Amino acid sequence: MVIPGHGRNADEADVVEHRDMITIIRDRIDAMIKKGMTLPQINRAAPTSDYDGRYGTMSGVWTTDMFVEAAYRTTTVDDPESLLTRFMTSSHFRREVDASKWNPRPCKPA
Numbered sequence: 001m002v003i004p005g006h007g008r009n010a011d012e013a014d015v016v017e018h019r020d021m022i023t024i025i026r027d028r029i030d031a032m033i034k035k036g037m038t039l040p041q042i043n044r045a046a047p048t049s050d051y052d053g054r055y056g057t058m059s060g061v062w063t064t065d066m067f068v069e070a071a072y073r074t075t076t077v078d079d080p081e082s083l084l085t086r087f088m089t090s091s092h093f094r095r096e097v098d099a100s101k102w103n104p105r106p107c108k109p110a
Contacts, residue, residue, distance in 0.1 A: 022071075
């Protein structure tokens with residue numbers, strides 16, 4: 001059971017559905033980038049449209065357009081020193097019993 005700071009409680013199936021939604025939208029945006037589409041073109045193509053009814057919003061602190069932009073920016077990151085793959089997803093992380101492996105480093109300016 002996931003009890004968020006706001007919104008409804010979620011179970012494992014909800015978390016899996018949300019993860020799948022993020023993966024599908026990320027893949028759509030990545031395919032659009034590979035076709036040479038810009039962020040405004042991707043927004044107009046509405047890669048989230050079939051999820052907007054459940055997850056989308058055009059107002060508030062985290063809008064659908066902000067989500068698309070974050071996915072776009074994350075997908076286009078190229079930092080081989082910090083990233084093991086083209087971009088990181090939650091599957092790249094695992095829970096540790098303590099903070100002994102926690103070693104954050106600041107990003108280097110381009």
